[in-house]
Amino acid sequence: MSTLRLAAAVLLLSAPLAACGGSGDDKLARQVEKTADSRADQLEQRADDLKDQAEQVRKVGEKRADAIDAADLNTHAMSPEQKAAIVNNQAPAVR
Template identity: 45%
Template sequence: MKKFLASALLVTLAAPLAACGGNGDDKLAEQAEDRAEAKADEVRAMGGNEATAERIEDDGERRGDAIDGSDVDADKLTEGQKNAMTAPQ
């Protein structure tokens, strides 16, 4: 019974934490990754260097992780700011 109670308490305490970070940063992070992947696909389609395409994808993933980790409130950003944050380098 103690194990069940402890598990139930843990789930109850963890549920609000799982909802944290709902500032739109997850969606913004995903956009950064998607835009980088699309740019890398363009590079490949134009016969570009595979290493360059990989670098673009890796940069997009790092960018996405940084955006997600920053917990930025994406709802308070202008479209220009969002574009600057998600644009592939």
């Protein structure tokens, strides 16, 4: 019984929407959709830019790690602050 009531309510609510096809709402709807598409394109471009930046950060991190490994640093003689500075890219890894 409740399914029948729901179907009737949907039919009653959708009837006025079906009747309004010729007014300026089509133009407004296209403008809304165009604006949303434009915003989505901008977000996708920002996402692509961030992905490129992330890849660059990874490459730099790999190169720094390789340089540290190749330098065979005496990390036992380094303070925790010195190690943290190297990890956080706040100090040169190899001198």
